[in-house]
Amino acid sequence: ACVCLGAAAAEVEFDLQAHVRSMAQAHQQQLSAAAGQPAPRPTRIEVEVGALDSRVRLAPCARMEPYLPPGMQPWGRTRVGVRCVEGSTRWNVFLPVTVRVFGPVVVATTPLPAGTELQPAQLRVIEADLAAERSPAIADPAELPGRVLARALHADQPLRESHLRPIQWFASGDTVRVIARGQGFAVSSQGQALTPGLAGRTARVRVENGRVVTGVASAD
Secondary structure, three states: OOEEEEEOOOEEEEOHHHHHHHHHHHHHHHHHHHOOOOOOOOOEEEEEEOOOOOOOOEOOEEEEEEEOOOOOOOOEEEEEEEEEEEEOOOOEEEEEEEEEEEEEEEEEOOOEOOOOEOOHHHEEEEEEEHHHOOOOEOOOHHHOOOOEEOOOEOEOOEOEHHHEOOOEEEOOOOEEEEEEEEOOEEEEEEEEEOOOEEOOOEEEEEEOOOOEEEEEOOOO
């Protein structure tokens, strides 16, 4: 399970796969939290690390550090950086990585067109690669009755948040409650919604003193 980076005088073994698995687990939790869903429990995470360019020669390094380059995610086909932070010569390389995160996911039992209002009889749960797309996969069929497909779904295709029309908690012009939370405090006030409140998305609200604030729509 180790990646060997060839060095000029020695070979340095580095368990990059374990680091990428940890990154993938954290990313999965972030995706699910952003969608307001519990994170599906992965059954396994597979990390396939590509080869370093054979022409690259690296100096020996006592301690290496993995990181994600800007714009990269530890999800699907991506890249991971590895830099030497303790050695005679500092270096930095990028490795191609494929991350597959397997876990329970809801699929349709038959092809369903856009506009379908989902019912339990149309759905079942299988194991699939959650990382095949960036949109969070849906793991619990109990939260789906009444939700409407925004785009068509093939039979046995994993259902993702991007397939569903967002829930609208309130309309533009409605009076809403605004809650601000911090370390050890919570403050609430009322305001008028300037944009529709779609679940998990940012909405703009004019509060009582006339200021316009933004927040995430989270409830009726």
